Amino acid sequence: MTRLRLILDPFLVLLLCTVALASVLPARGQGAHLASIVADAGIVLLFFLHGAKLSREAIWGGAKAWQLHLATLGTTFLFFPLVGILLQQIGAIPENMRAGLLFLALLPSTVQSSIAFTAIARGNVAAAVVSASFSNLLGIVLTPLLVALLMQRGGSNLISLSSVEGIMLQLLLPFVLGHLARPWIGGFVSRHKTLVGRVDRTSILLVVYSAFSAAVVEGLWHRVSRAELALLALLCIAMLVIVLLFTWGLGRLLGFSREDAIVLQFCGSKKSLASGVPIAGVLFPAAAVGPIILPVMLFHQIQLMACALLARRYGAQAADRADSQMATIS
Template sequence: MRKIDPFLLLIMAAVALAAMVPAEGASAEALDTLGILGIALLFFVHGAALPREVVIAGLVQWRLHLFIFAITFLVFPLVVVPFGILPRAWLPADLLLGFLYLAALPSAVSSSIAFTAMARGNVPAAICSSAASNVFGLLLTPILLSLLTRSSVDQGMDLGTALTDVVVQLLLPFVAGQIARPWLAGIMARHERRIGQLDQAVILLIVYAAFSQSVVDGLWSRVPPASVALTAVLCLLLLAVVLAFTAFVARRLRFSRGDEIAAVFCGSKKSLASGLPLAKVLFAAAPGFGMIVLPIMFYNQIQILVGAVLARRYASGDTAEPASP
């Protein structure tokens, strides 16, 4: 039996702490400033840790990468947009916005690579595709989300402001990290575990701040428990549809087994590590921030649990039919 992910327990603890002792006033402002600095440091470190040689070597598999990009940035929105027909009593506007944001996010790097390796798939392609998805996603996600919100929810986005914030707070630190990589590569390699801990620390900080704001604003007293349950069900349904579609089309395109595995895991994953910091930039002033990030938090945990089972199935060769959870 698979053990509960310790990081999931930490996220639950952060949510519980915010419910009991939410940050208010000066504490909330200090927490917000700390979050901004933490996000900038996080993307600087990721820029310094990403080997350019790996990205360049993987770019030659353009057919596979285009397919994964299409799943990540086209198929996901096409599956999520119909959620908008659900009654607002079931799926409030902030939760719908959260699902649209989830659909526009790039692929997760670490879990995509880890599950591809576990399933004995094409690891170099997974590294290249997931890394490129995150780099391009910093700019593509706000643009795609702007298009989706105009047609599906009552609140649009100021695209110019969003892109400016993303460039200043995320992209510039990442580029600075890439420039500094020749001097920091050795340090990054020696402290890979600490980089993972930095990821988790920043995410926990954002989760606590987000849910503190929601508690102070009285948001959760207005959210029906049925909406929270529906969020979990929709996340599971979304993952099932994307997994089945990706595996089915990959086989029709005659990808090798290793490439199919990379496509399935890179295409179906959504990045919590990029998603929460990016949400902090895009929705910093939104009173419903806690509800907006709820789908990505649910989806992240479901994709990890399902991914572990599916990776074992691939590794054992038990995937005669299109993959599904």
């Protein structure tokens, strides 16, 4: 059942319902202003709780297996952006959605699904926890800086340096405050993981509703065709395939063990919807957020389906290998 949930991802269904609601009943006027304020408050609370969840032991533990962590971070924040830049040359989709592909490439890795897939594939779960956590922690700073650097080129004015300053205050400051408050609230956060998860999801849904409301009011669905959406999905698939092949080859080149190579592939190939939506909501103008996070939402589901199949295959191979070894010993 857990594996089935990884493929179907009920949260994506809620996201699609939220997009549909914003398309039919978009927030306008004072309603849009109120929705924006509530969404911003949700983002602050979300990153405060993320800071409270991350233990100092996990941070210091990142010093171990440094080659693996550097390879994962290099894939996430160097190779992935290069792929995103290359895809910018495809002019068959609207400019904002092309910008969304590049924004997708600049996001940190996921945490929950990276660890879950590593466990299913019988990889190094402890290393996956550290790599994914480090990626998310660094992404709060690196993603806005990369966006400022790469998305300003070519005359694009989607963001400004003041937007980056804003994200430091709205995301990084709550994260740091949450981490500093961990001695007092860490136990509560650990005991109420379900509640924290609901806050995460509710915050994201609020941002998506606010973003797509603004985009719909600006005429999003009149400017994007079905053919463009189909092409966008194909580009997301192409991006994932390229990175999966790259991480597989890099793991072999660096001589990683099977368990560590699995960590590199699953942590290096993921992009975080949970981080991407709030960051986009802070960085970009309200009307631009909808089309920019479309690639993130598509890639999220595609990566879940593809990596679930890979994880099952790797897990079955490991089980067969273990059975063969047992038979040999017997």
